[in-house]
Amino acid sequence: MSKEMQELQKQWHSVVESIHSNSNVVAFMNSRVGLYLDDHPFVALSLLMFVAVSAIPVAFFLIFIVTTAIMACIGVIVMEGVVISIGGIALLCVLCGLGALSLGVSGVLSVCYIVLSTLVNYWYASRGEIRKQEANGSSSQKNPSVTDLSANKGKNE
Template sequence: MSKEMQELQKQWHSMMQTIHTNSNVVSFMNSRVGQYLDDHPFVALSLLVFIAVSAIPVAFFLIFVISTTIMACMGVIVVEGVVISVGGIALLCALSGLGVLSLAVSGVLSICYIALSTLINYWHTPNSLVKKEEANENSLLQSSPPVLDPSNKNTKSE
């Protein structure tokens, strides 16, 4: 077991050397925050534990935000589709109603036209026909010789 522990210790030291020689870690450790954390290991450990533990809720929150954003985009598309569909159906109903209404109004106006023209022809035609007939009778009486009635001839000769 001691050989395994020594190998593990060597791997640990090599990993720590790799971390300590990283340029980002060196620049962080030279900063004021890095020096403070190096001087106060309890605070550094508490901060490390906090970051590790808070990674799961932050990940869930980010997943929630991304999923709700995707759902909202899809929901807007679906809601817009529904609104456009309902609007199209309402427009179709309104246009159908206007078509039926225009047919009804055209029918009523046609019936009124036919009825009024018939009434006007009924009222004005007899008067004009009577005047034409009277004019025709007068012209016939003036142009033709009087017709003698045979019964009148008999009465004169007697």
């Protein structure tokens, strides 16, 4: 058992030597704080214990911050996707409604155009026929048309 303990002690000394030979540790130990901690081992041990004990809560806090940041980014992406999807669906509905409205309005305007053009053509045709009949001198003998109807209508009233 003593051989194992001596082997463990040698390994420990090699680890301590490697730490003491590190250039950063040498620079720290030559600073004012390093010299103060070297002169006051209780303060050094208290500081070491504080750092060791506070590492776990600090690590949990950092994990919480990173997790929260990742979830916020994912949430923003998901929320943006939902908002864009809802906006796209609303735009599609509005465009479909406008398409149906434009078809209805164009249908009504087409019917109005056809009816008005037919009425105008009929009116000009009947006026032309009346002029021809007046020019021939026989207004109602050859063709009982609109003039006869309007004459009969005038008589009935």
